[in-house]
Amino acid sequence: MTHPEESAATASIRGAVGALQASRQAWHDRSGGFDETSARHQLALSLALAEVTGSSGTTDLAAIDHVLTAVGAASRSVRAEVDRVFIVEINRLRAALGASLSPDRRWREVSGGLLRRQLADSPPPGDLATVEEIHDWWDALSPESREHIINGGERWLGNVDGLPVEVRDRCNRLHLKALVAGDRPVSKRVRKALVKLQKELDEAREAGLDAYLIALETTGFGAATVSYNNPDTSDRVPIFLPGGGCKLELVDLQLAEARNLLTMMERLDASGDAKPPTNAVVLRQYLTGKAVPLEVLKGRQASDITGPTCRLLHGLRVTHTRPEPSYNVLVTHSYGSVLAGMTADEHAISVDRVATAGAPGSTLDEASQFGLPDGEVFSGRIAHDVLAWLGQLGFVHNVSLDRPEFGAEVYATQAGTAWPTPGGFSYAAHFEYFHPESLSLFNLAQIARGRQPIPARLEAVPQL
Amino acid sequence: MTDSPRATVGAAIARLEGYLSAAVAVLPVPCSLRRFRAEQRRSPDPETGDYGAHVELTRGYWLDGIGPDHVAACFEAIHDHWIDAGFVVVSDARPDGWFLSVANPADLYRMSLVASDAGTLSISATSSRVLPDDLAPEGSAPTA
Numbered sequence: 106m107t108h109p110e111e112s113a114a115t116a117s118i119r120g121a122v123g124a125l126q127a128s129r130q131a132w133h134d135r136s137g138g139f140d141e142t143s144a145r146h147q148l149a150l151s152l153a154l155a156e157v158t159g160s161s162g163t164t165d166l167a168a169i170d171h172v173l174t175a176v177g178a179a180s181r182s183v184r185a186e187v188d189r190v191f192i193v194e195i196n197r198l199r200a201a202l203g204a205s206l207s208p209d210r211r212w213r214e215v216s217g218g219l220l221r222r223q224l225a226d227s228p229p230p231g232d233l234a235t236v237e238e239i240h241d242w243w244d245a246l247s248p249e250s251r252e253h254i255i256n257g258g259e260r261w262l263g264n265v266d267g268l269p270v271e272v273r274d275r276c277n278r279l280h281l282k283a284l285v286a287g288d289r290p291v292s293k294r295v296r297k298a299l300v301k302l303q304k305e306l307d308e309a310r311e312a313g314l315d316a317y318l319i320a321l322e323t324t325g326f327g328a329a330t331v332s333y334n335n336p337d338t339s340d341r342v343p344i345f346l347p348g349g350g351c352k353l354e355l356v357d358l359q360l361a362e363a364r365n366l367l368t369m370m371e372r373l374d375a376s377g378d379a380k381p382p383t384n385a386v387v388l389r390q391y392l393t394g395k396a397v398p399l400e401v402l403k404g405r406q407a408s409d410i411t412g413p414t415c416r417l418l419h420g421l422r423v424t425h426t427r428p429e430p431s432y433n434v435l436v437t438h439s440y441g442s443v444l445a446g447m448t449a450d451e452h453a454i455s456v457d458r459v460a461t462a463g464a465p466g467s468t469l470d471e472a473s474q475f476g477l478p479d480g481e482v483f484s485g486r487i488a489h490d491v492l493a494w495l496g497q498l499g500f501v502h503n504v505s506l507d508r509p510e511f512g513a514e515v516y517a518t519q520a521g522t523a524w525p526t527p528g529g530f531s532y533a534a535h536f537e538y539f540h541p542e543s544l545s546l547f548n549l550a551q552i553a554r555g556r557q558p559i560p561a562r563l564e565a566v567p568q569l
Numbered sequence: 570m571t572d573s574p575r576a577t578v579g580a581a582i583a584r585l586e587g588y589l590s591a592a593v594a595v596l597p598v599p600c601s602l603r604r605f606r607a608e609q610r611r612s613p614d615p616e617t618g619d620y621g622a623h624v625e626l627t628r629g630y631w632l633d634g635i636g637p638d639h640v641a642a643c644f645e646a647i648h649d650h651w652i653d654a655g656f657v658v659v660s661d662a663r664p665d666g667w668f669l670s671v672a673n674p675a676d677l678y679r680m681s682l683v684a685s686d687a688g689t690l691s692i693s694a695t696s697s698r699v700l701p702d703d704l705a706p707e708g709s710a711p712t713a
Contacts, residue, residue: 312608361610368606368629375631375689519660519670522615533615541606541627541695542681544660547668559665 348439637688
């Protein structure tokens with residue numbers, strides 16, 4: 106039996122969902138990503154009203170007043186309050202709608218190309234297609250049509266979130282082969298890096314590792330998204346977002362870090378005869394364009410990164426094929442941690458946990474703004490890491506992730522390489538979080554496995 | 570972490586395998602080694618960040634045949650061996666976790682011992698920065 110107040114609550118939620126859907130065109134028209142503050146607040150208000158009137162049949166005026174006060178203003182602190190109370194529900198709804206995601210700029214080119222090919226059995230969805238719509242479209246195609254499309258030479262098809270990872274890999278490898286062979290134009294610098302990427306993929310195969318090329322970008326410094334093992338069929342999927350030095354020519358080093366994480370997870374999983382859970386580690390490089398360090402640190406390039414990152418995370422949820430959802434953890438290093446916060450703030454991050462390493466700070470005010478349940482945001486800092494230390498002092502971004510007021514769970518790390526500087530701070534220590542024999546890696550692997558890491562002991566901030 | 574400029578890959582592999590064999594030799598229960606990792610990767614200069622020809626190497630083995638009841642004794646035996654051999658403890662997570670990491674101040678090689686949730690032991694070692702054999706300075710001895 107439907108309770109009258111429950112119907113009102115449902116209508117309220119539906120209204121808020123409608124507002125979100127209506128704003129999709131507005132998102133699409135905004136070059137710098139979309140500002141969803143208004144939709145977020147409407148939804149928060151609707152959810153709150155539904156909550157206070159729906160279940161008990163009575164109205165808690167004080168609760169409504171509280172929510173109205175919070176939602177009515179758009180200041181940062183009020184927004185944080187709204188997020189703290191409602192973000193999990195908001196993200197769940199937004200993820201279900203696919204509505205939190207900015208349109209895929211590549212999809213427009215791909216869908217246009219596919220339309221020109223006059224697909225017989227099913228035309229592709231339009232420019233504003235959600236990840237779900239793209240996935241459903243692909244799912245409905247005949248095997249012949251799929252092969253026709255894969256081999257059709259649409260160069261960006263492999264980057265489209267919502268397509269199965271195996272399909273993306275096939276498309277991107279064809280694209281990579283053409284780029285390396287010089288059949289498609291690309292800068293000399295990026296071509297050199299592409300050769301390195303091809304070598305990494307070949308060596309992985311020789312070493313018995315399944316590697317998947319999930320995305321490939323060739324503008325700017327170039328970027329690749331590569332997975333060891335297939336995230337669509339794995340039980341756990343840590344997604345590694347590296348630091349601001351992210352560019353294709355560093356792909357071998359960042360893939361080595363991803364392998365280190367995967368190996369440590371396997372060392373902790375080993376169980377003799379029993380079959381352990383399957384793990385896939387995804388390295389997500391992103392385009393940094395003409396990277397100027399200060400600009401990178403200030404996050405001014407972020408708008409072109411957060412939307413696609415959000416879409417990738419959501420796409421991995423949509424294309425996962427196991428009956429149980431995979432356990433997805435966003436593992437970030439350095440500036441990747443800042444980007445993770447920006448992504449959560451501007452969109453939503455469809456993961457179970459976030460684990461940051463060596464973060465130079467965050468644009469968020471507190472861990473709850475990642476939109477995850479309490480205790481699912483982790484932060485680690487190597488004592489001698491000079492960049493993380495500067496972040497802790499608030500020199501780079503407004504908040505340090507390992508200060509108690511931020512509210513992250515702080516995990517233990519090793520001291521790191523010390524240089525003969527006051528406090529022993531070194532640049533070298535900033536790059537030791539993923540060292541194969543390190544406590545930081547051990548703890549990151551535990552977090553990626555859904556276990557609790559060893560907590561850091563409280564320590565004072567070293568003073569110069 | 571820089572090693573001797575004369576260090577080479579060939580010598581580094583020999584040193585890694587030597588460190589690993591020596592550690593396994595002190596275990597209180599017999600086991601067989603099964604490799605899970607053997608790789609080398611580029612290693613940037615930690616002071617300049619430049620990527621030259623230097624690489625670092627990792628070797629890792631499962632220690633098969635050791636039951637979960639012997640995990641604590643194995644950790645203790647290898648810990649004591651590493652201290653006696655001149656390594657320094659970088660991280661010892663016991664009793665909160667089965668993780669032990671050491672470094673050798675003489676050559677900056679690092680090693681770790683891990684037990685899985687089910688009590689399966691694994692040991693790993695990583696070299697410092699070394700040169701590929703064909704790039705070793707002329708006349709240098711291949712020492713790590």
